[in-house]
Amino acid sequence: MNNEKDKNLDDLFNKKLQDPANEAGFREEDWGSLESMLDERKKRRGIIYWLPVLGSVAALLLLFLGWWALRPQTSIKNNQNNVQVTSKHPNANTGINGGAERQPEGVKYNKPLSQSYADNSQPGKGNNESKSFFTLSAAGSRHNTGTAASTANDLATSESNDLATSTSYNKKTLTAVSPTYAFNQEGLADQNVSTVKYPNKNVITPVVPDGKTISKQKPAFRPQYALTVLAAPDANGVGSFQQSKLGTNVGLAFSASITKKLTISTGAIYSVKPYSAEYGDYHIAYQFPQNPSSVTADCRMFDIPLNVGYQIYNKHQNKISLGTGLSSYIMLHESYTFNYADPYTTGPTHYTVPNSNNYFFGVANFNATYEHRVNSKVSIMLQPYLKLPLTNIGYSQVRLQTTGVALGLNWNLNSLSKP
Amino acid sequence: MGEEELHQLIRGCIKQDRKCQKMLYKAFYGFAMGICLRYANDRDEAAEVMNQGFFKVFTHIGSFDTTRPFKAWLGKIMMNVSIDFYRANLKMAYTEDLEAAEHVSDGELADRNLSYSDLLAMVQQLPQAYRTVFNLFAIEGYSHEEIGEMLNINAGTSKSNLHKARQKLKQMILNADVPAKNINYNSGTDHTPIVALKAISMQGVFLNKGIRE
Numbered sequence: 001m002n003n004e005k006d007k008n009l010d011d012l013f014n015k016k017l018q019d020p021a022n023e024a025g026f027r028e029e030d031w032g033s034l035e036s037m038l039d040e041r042k043k044r045r046g047i048i049y050w051l052p053v054l055g056s057v058a059a060l061l062l063l064f065l066g067w068w069a070l071r072p073q074t075s076i077k078n079n080q081n082n083v084q085v086t087s088k089h090p091n092a093n094t095g096i097n098g099g100a101e102r103q104p105e106g107v108k109y110n111k112p113l114s115q116s117y118a119d120n121s122q123p124g125k126g127n128n129e130s131k132s133f134f135t136l137s138a139a140g141s142r143h144n145t146g147t148a149a150s151t152a153n154d155l156a157t158s159e160s161n162d163l164a165t166s167t168s169y170n171k172k173t174l175t176a177v178s179p180t181y182a183f184n185q186e187g188l189a190d191q192n193v194s195t196v197k198y199p200n201k202n203v204i205t206p207v208v209p210d211g212k213t214i215s216k217q218k219p220a221f222r223p224q225y226a227l228t229v230l231a232a233p234d235a236n237g238v239g240s241f242q243q244s245k246l247g248t249n250v251g252l253a254f255s256a257s258i259t260k261k262l263t264i265s266t267g268a269i270y271s272v273k274p275y276s277a278e279y280g281d282y283h284i285a286y287q288f289p290q291n292p293s294s295v296t297a298d299c300r301m302f303d304i305p306l307n308v309g310y311q312i313y314n315k316h317q318n319k320i321s322l323g324t325g326l327s328s329y330i331m332l333h334e335s336y337t338f339n340y341a342d343p344y345t346t347g348p349t350h351y352t353v354p355n356s357n358n359y360f361f362g363v364a365n366f367n368a369t370y371e372h373r374v375n376s377k378v379s380i381m382l383q384p385y386l387k388l389p390l391t392n393i394g395y396s397q398v399r400l401q402t403t404g405v406a407l408g409l410n411w412n413l414n415s416l417s418k419p
Numbered sequence: 420m421g422e423e424e425l426h427q428l429i430r431g432c433i434k435q436d437r438k439c440q441k442m443l444y445k446a447f448y449g450f451a452m453g454i455c456l457r458y459a460n461d462r463d464e465a466a467e468v469m470n471q472g473f474f475k476v477f478t479h480i481g482s483f484d485t486t487r488p489f490k491a492w493l494g495k496i497m498m499n500v501s502i503d504f505y506r507a508n509l510k511m512a513y514t515e516d517l518e519a520a521e522h523v524s525d526g527e528l529a530d531r532n533l534s535y536s537d538l539l540a541m542v543q544q545l546p547q548a549y550r551t552v553f554n555l556f557a558i559e560g561y562s563h564e565e566i567g568e569m570l571n572i573n574a575g576t577s578k579s580n581l582h583k584a585r586q587k588l589k590q591m592i593l594n595a596d597v598p599a600k601n602i603n604y605n606s607g608t609d610h611t612p613i614v615a616l617k618a619i620s621m622q623g624v625f626l627n628k629g630i631r632e
Contacts (some may be wrong), residue, residue: 006555006585009480009557009585010556010557010558010585012533012538013538013542013553013557013558013588014557014558016534016538017453017535017556017558018453019453019535024448024452024453024456026445026448026449027451027466030470032471033466033470034444034470034473035441036473037470038437038440038477039473041478128476347552351543
């Protein structure tokens with residue numbers, strides 16, 4: 001009985017409320033408000049869609065720069081290795097000196113001995129005392145002819161030849177012999193056929209496979225990814241830090257190591273940057289009735305850095321690296337307060353910039369990072385940094401510079417994936 | 420609107436074509452508003468919730484399966500948006516006295532000549548939690564278990580809220596039958612709920628501040 005009544009009630013509402021009739025007639029203003037919601041989203045989407053494009057372009061640029069910066073470093077290393085080759089024990093070097101392209105570096109180092117192979121073979125034949133190893137090196141060159149690696153032999157012959165022609169002492173030439181062989185081996189290491197032929201003649205041959213395996217292991221580098229949550233108090237000043245004010249930064253960063261020592265990092269940092277400066281540092285189109293003595297500003301922005309870091313120290317659980325890069329500022333809010341020397345001056349005291357501006361790669365970053373590993377996943381980070389402007393920032397076009405110390409918590413993302 | 424015409428409009432909306440969006444909005448305005456009005460406190464609020472629903476429709480229209488009925492999909496979105504809009508209020512406890520309503524539940528409801536706007540006004544006067552459960556049970560046809568899951572409340576709470584909603588509606592209908600005596604549906608014995616209702620809607624405004632601005 002009661003149930004039926006309830007059902008009747010429900011039915012009554014169900015039937016009658018299905019058809020709102022003209023109660024829910026279309027109102028243009030409702031569409032207007034929805035349209036503005038959709039427009040706003042479009043605008044926001046525009047910014048969001050552009051960011052990854054800009055970011056990836058910048059990342060590629062930095063990747064290239066990083067690679068470019070890395071190139072000279074490897075050649076420097078090679079030069080050092082080559083010094084070892086000629087002066088120290090040759091056997092030990094084959095492991096480090098693996099690649100064929102590094103050979104020319106060795107040749108360059110030994111510049112004083114830059115005689116061509118053809119020239120050397122002639123006087124070599126005429127010299128009795130050095131004949132024994134000349135034949136050997138000549139044999140090596142015969143094997144190598146037609147290959148790019150013959151430069152090594154070139155060097156070998158020229159070196160031994162030079163020594164042989166200048167002094168006929170056996171002892172001296174013998175000391176030169178060992179590096180000669182080492183180079184020969186290297187040249188041969190890149191040629192599968194000749195390495196097979198050589199072992200009979202050379203005592204150093206076992207080194208060859210060793211050198212090969214080491215050089216194979218080297219490129220097996222796995223990129224490391226890490227996520228960092230950071231907070232940083234910093235000092236902001238215009239022109240100098242004399243009138244600096246304290247700002248706050250909170251953000252998230254992502255870093256990826258592209259080589260063992262080089263790391264690229266990016267992120268998004270929300271920054272509150274208050275600062276004050278002399279009126280002279282400001283560049284505003286507005287003509288003040290009487291110029292203010294100083295201006296105080298409050299800027300809020302997103303700082304999107306793109307940095308590259310080079311590790312200079314890594315022992316135990318501690319790492320130190322130096323970094324540089326560029327930051328983009330996306331202004332969220334800017335407001336200025338104008339202070340007048342004469343308290344009775346009539347003039348604007350406040351100005352809030354209605355439209356936000358973006359400054360892409362307008363700031364240069366310099367930082368040093370100390371990282372202490374807590375466990376395989378987590379590490380803590382301390383990063384003093386300096387931000388110098390490359391362009392004028394903000395509505396007032398000031399050269400806003402910042403220095404501070406960021407505190408961060410790194411989370412190693414690689415611990416998730418298996419090797 | 421024909422099936423083909425509707426699909427053409429939907430295709431336009433997928434391309435974010437503003438004209439198609441407006442046409443679709445106009446075409447389903449009444450239907451969507453009808454749903455939102457039942458859950459809302461008043462027309463303005465309903466329009467706000469409905470726009471949030473349409474915003475979702477236009478931003479997620481790419482995920483709509485065109486083989487299924489659009490109207491049902493839209494209706495479900497409107498219902499969900501309405502529930503979300505008032506979610507903060509749904510768990511509130513009401514302490515008003517329903518005893519008075521118990522003995523006035525007699526009378527032939529169907530005989531009363533009540534219009535859409537009369538009934539809507541009654542539903543809108545229900546406290547949020549009662550209104551939502553009543554809508555979901557009596558009009559959308561969900562079970563108490565389903566309602567409990569949707570609103571994140573117990574099935575028992577849903578039952579009790581439905582019961583209270585019905586009592587209040589019956590009371591309002593009986594009061595409406597004698598408009599000469601009371602122009603306001605809520606008066607005399609029913610005074611307490613008005614106070615409660617006002618307090619609740621104020622709290623709703625406060626809790627939903629973030630969403631509505």
